[in-house]
Amino acid sequence: MSEKKYSKKHEWIMLNGEYATVGISKHATEMLGDIVFVELPEKGKSLNKEEKAAVVESTKAASDVYTPVSGEIMETNQPIVDDPSNVNKDPENNGWFFKIKIKDKSELDSLMSQPDYEKFVKDNPN
Amino acid sequence: MEKTALYNFHKNSGAKFVPFAGYEMPIQYKDGIVKEHINTRQSVGFFDVSHMGQFFVSGGRSTELSLEKIIPLDFKEIKMNQSKYSFLINDEGGVIDDLIITRVENGFNIILNAACKDNDIKEIAKCLNSESKYELRKDLSLIALQGPKAETILESIIKGVKELKFMNGNYFKFLEKKVYITRSGYTGEDGFEISVPNVIVENLIKLLTDKDAKPIGLGARDTLRLEAGLCLYGHELNQEINPIQANLKWAISKKRRETGGFKGWENIKKDLQNGVSKIRVGIKPAGKIIAREGTKIYSNTGEEIGIITSGTYGPSVNSPVAMGYVKSKFSEIDNKILIEVRGKKHEAKVSKLPFYKKSYVK
Structure with missing residues (x-):
């Protein structure tokens, strides 16, 4: 398992061999409030870096979730569809969104480390 | 940006603020919208709605007759301390604002929407003669206390409020000052709206x-009112929608529905006689998909038949809920329709309102 990285759009990604797990950051869930709906991509779907991959909705509004890297969707986390509050409870572990087979590992280089992301959030509070 | 007298209280309670109708208002506190919603349904919660206009009009019968030009109520019917839901109507029959009006000593209290109040006052003033006096009470806060425990809690602070019937009010004493309390609300729960001087509102909240x-x-105020099937101005109601289309015929007094004599009457009479072409309905998506404001509605055969005006997830019914306007022939309860969300059509049906059953005290 490698280091967890973060995108400017508040997704986290953790690489494990050829596969990576993607979710939304704790900060993102705090900004969204209670999540009441999740729509996940179909398995087998190929997506490009920063393409729309999933949807989360709070009681107030819908937001898109983007994939931080290009690749093929291998697995999705059904428990967060069945009970979207699972995302709020544990956003950076059990609240993961999908597993993706990475096309080009160098795409990870442009993402932020945890300390960099924390600084980014501090400098961009909204 | 304006602030209510409770701004510091909200801040100290961990509120997240949003700009709303020129005010900095709390959208939620630390618990979050879902918990706040459930707490109101199961126990009791209070809302600072001091951004709303508390407008007092005084005068005699001629003032009532002036107000009848723009508010379609039979003012003779309104008893002392009785509240009525109604509207300000424009020349075409459209809704300038929806309001609660209560007869008090020497006049009427009218509660106006925050975003509309300045324009409302101009429209009302145009109808009044020199005998009438009016004032927007900026010295008063307005607190809504809502939920099954509202009566017990408020009675322990202000004796006698439990005697109030739904849509009735009265003056009470709190810390040696006069407060006006009505039994009403906007959540589908029993509760009260307390008009209290700004200088003692923090004491009440404590x-x-x-x-x-x-x-x-x-x-949570929005999710609660939506589950209760209640309209929100700017969404279900606006200057282009009349009360008949909004399925709020009941809020026009019976006598006024027969004799008219208010602005926009010609159009409203036509809709009363011939029926409306579109009407407000409740809409329940079949799955978990949330239909937001602006979502297009289609018939089962793919004809575009209307639009969603409010939609969210209803925490107490544990499903998405929405309201919108559809062509009248598709408005029958349980009629299957389609809603288009993110480019895909999803099944839904016309639902009876409210989504969540009320427990008002009669």
């Missing part, structure tokens, strides 16, 4: 929180 009432933000 007593309410001591008795475990929780502050509730505008976010």
